[in-house]
Amino acid sequence: MSRTDPLETALERAFGRVVGAQTPPRLMAAMHHAVFPGGARIRPRVALAVAAAHGPVPPRAESLAVAIEFVHCASLVHDDLPCFDNAPVRRGRMSVHAKFGESLAVLAGDGLIVGAFEVLGHAIVEQPRLAGAIGVLAAAVGANGGLVAGQGWEDEPSTDVQRYHHAKTAALFEAAVCMGAIAAKVDPAQWRPVGTALGEAYQIADDLGDLISTPTELGKPVGQDLIHDRPNAALELGPERAFARLEATLARAVDAVPPCPGQDEFREWLGSACARLFPRRPVVHHLPVREEAPLRA
Amino acid sequence: MSRTDPLETALERAFGRVVGAQTPPRLMAAMHHAVFPGGARIRPRVALAVAAAHGPVPPRAESLAVAIEFVHCASLVHDDLPCFDNAPVRRGRMSVHAKFGESLAVLAGDGLIVGAFEVLGHAIVEQPRLAGAIGVLAAAVGANGGLVAGQGWEDEPSTDVQRYHHAKTAALFEAAVCMGAIAAKVDPAQWRPVGTALGEAYQIADDLGDLISTPTELGKPVGQDLIHDRPNAALELGPERAFARLEATLARAVDAVPPCPGQDEFREWLGSACARLFPRRPVVHHLPVREEAPLRA
Numbered sequence: 001m002s003r004t005d006p007l008e009t010a011l012e013r014a015f016g017r018v019v020g021a022q023t024p025p026r027l028m029a030a031m032h033h034a035v036f037p038g039g040a041r042i043r044p045r046v047a048l049a050v051a052a053a054h055g056p057v058p059p060r061a062e063s064l065a066v067a068i069e070f071v072h073c074a075s076l077v078h079d080d081l082p083c084f085d086n087a088p089v090r091r092g093r094m095s096v097h098a099k100f101g102e103s104l105a106v107l108a109g110d111g112l113i114v115g116a117f118e119v120l121g122h123a124i125v126e127q128p129r130l131a132g133a134i135g136v137l138a139a140a141v142g143a144n145g146g147l148v149a150g151q152g153w154e155d156e157p158s159t160d161v162q163r164y165h166h167a168k169t170a171a172l173f174e175a176a177v178c179m180g181a182i183a184a185k186v187d188p189a190q191w192r193p194v195g196t197a198l199g200e201a202y203q204i205a206d207d208l209g210d211l212i213s214t215p216t217e218l219g220k221p222v223g224q225d226l227i228h229d230r231p232n233a234a235l236e237l238g239p240e241r242a243f244a245r246l247e248a249t250l251a252r253a254v255d256a257v258p259p260c261p262g263q264d265e266f267r268e269w270l271g272s273a274c275a276r277l278f279p280r281r282p283v284v285h286h287l288p289v290r291e292e293a294p295l296r297a
Numbered sequence: 298m299s300r301t302d303p304l305e306t307a308l309e310r311a312f313g314r315v316v317g318a319q320t321p322p323r324l325m326a327a328m329h330h331a332v333f334p335g336g337a338r339i340r341p342r343v344a345l346a347v348a349a350a351h352g353p354v355p356p357r358a359e360s361l362a363v364a365i366e367f368v369h370c371a372s373l374v375h376d377d378l379p380c381f382d383n384a385p386v387r388r389g390r391m392s393v394h395a396k397f398g399e400s401l402a403v404l405a406g407d408g409l410i411v412g413a414f415e416v417l418g419h420a421i422v423e424q425p426r427l428a429g430a431i432g433v434l435a436a437a438v439g440a441n442g443g444l445v446a447g448q449g450w451e452d453e454p455s456t457d458v459q460r461y462h463h464a465k466t467a468a469l470f471e472a473a474v475c476m477g478a479i480a481a482k483v484d485p486a487q488w489r490p491v492g493t494a495l496g497e498a499y500q501i502a503d504d505l506g507d508l509i510s511t512p513t514e515l516g517k518p519v520g521q522d523l524i525h526d527r528p529n530a531a532l533e534l535g536p537e538r539a540f541a542r543l544e545a546t547l548a549r550a551v552d553a554v555p556p557c558p559g560q561d562e563f564r565e566w567l568g569s570a571c572a573r574l575f576p577r578r579p580v581v582h583h584l585p586v587r588e589e590a591p592l593r594a
Binding site (some may be wrong): 120 | 417
């Protein structure tokens with residue numbers, strides 16, 4: 001990310017609108033820590049790339065991308081809390097609750113969720129055609145199949161793995177492509193399958209990372225799925241088959257790109273973004289393969 | 298609240314839209330526990346009364362009222378968490394985290410915040426003139442002077458008491474009157490002072506309740522401000538002067554009601570609602586009066 005990355009500029013500007021003179025300083029610092037510096041920002045970049053595939057990026061498209069990233073950051077802050085993953089490290093630094101305490105971590109997440117909708121609200125007042133973005137974001141984050149539901153399944157005695165992963169990962173990727181489509185004034189439904197496949201690919205890559213990466217590579221603890229008894233495709237299938245499934249799922253995402261003026265460029269962008277983001281197939285020896293049925297299947 | 302109370306019906310219907318087949322059952326139960334049965338529902342009733350003061354209640358006004366109540370309920374769930382007030386009881390029953398655990402309490406609050414904006418989003422798609430409601434709600438709940446900021450000030454070494462109380466209480470009352478005005482297509486600014494005064498009155502009443510009520514009367518623990526070292530007007534002023542200030546502040550709210558077709562009816566409704574809701578001036582002996590300066594001033 002360069003300093004002049006337009007997405008980072010948009011994130012900084014939007015952040016400056018959701019905090020201000022009436023924000024307690026430590027809360028502001030905790031929220032800032034949650035958003036800056038970010039990770040790959042893949043979800044908002046997908047949203048902007050979808051919008052760009054239909055022509056010049058339309059006004060306020062960046063607000064939709066920012067909203068996606070704010071809720072993603074909020075979800076990381078809450079997921080890291082002691083009552084969930086109790087993760088001390090995120091993006092190679094202390095997690096928000098480890099650095100600022102649990103109460104400010106709860107509030108930082110709350111403030112970023114509210115901030116995401118605030119950013120959308122400002123955009124909609126200026127561009128009423130974006131009104132559908134509220135429902136899309138809420139569905140991707142909320143209690144009925146969104147991020148909140150995904151985390152909630154971990155509190156159930158059993159759950160369907162696909163439903164769990166869809167809520168926890170794919171829903172926000174679907175929202176990202178739909179946001180791009182809404183910005184471009186095209187039907188979001190035609191883009192949704194790209195988001196679904198991309199979310200599934202991301203989940204497999206995440207599972208592989210948890211299994212075969214080091215904490216330094218990943219910027220967060222590894223081996224968490226075994227510790228928390230969560231389903232992990234790389235554990236179920238073994239790394240070789242997991243890599244094969246990752247590649248097939250990415251191919252499905254590329255195939256699903258609907259006809260649009262920038263179809264080829266979008267596919268090319270997606271391929272190179274995923275190549276940078278996802279783990280590469282290594283020469284693997286002696287990796288653990290779980291032999292039993294999935295614990296939460 | 299009768300079973301046919303239109304506000305309760307609207308709350309139930311909206312709740313049924315933000316949870317569903319993709320909601321984990323325990324999360325759904327936790328969210329339901331947070332919203333039903335409710336307290337006095339004063340904030341959404343204020344919003345609807347403001348809308349009604351300008352004529353027949355307009356379409357989708359109830360969605361704005363519901364959104365206000367959902368974020369209020371969410372804030373209670375998060376405020377009760379162990380990392381904040383650690384309150385085991387709310388509305389005479391177990392608090393959400395006491396009954397469902399901390400993780401589901403965090404998620405229930407998150408889900409209700411998202412649900413509030415989701416309800417607004419649906420309303421705005423149908424009635425684009427309501428788009429301003431998103432910004433109003435976000436400002437009242439968010440990190441820059443809203444509920445999240447109010448709670449955040451408790452994590453600062455010192456704070457201004459007025460700013461703290463405004464964020465923690467008055468901001469949502471201001472949003473309630475503004476929502477009613479937006480629903481009625483009138484300028485929210487003319488109603489805001491009513492909300493400010495009402496919020497201040499509510500805060501004084503809350504401080505009095507914490508000091509002179511019993512847990513049975515209040516449905517929650519009392520004496521919490523002393524325990525948590527929070528500013529409390531009834532402790533600072535003594536109950537007699539606090540009651541006098543409560544009455545003066547309510548009179549200010551009534552005086553601030555702007556000219557509108559239902560001005561007299563609104564004033565009457567407000568007076569009777571507050572009489573039911575707020576503690577009555579008792580014959581008081583031997584109540585503690587804090588003699589020092591406010592601890593957090």
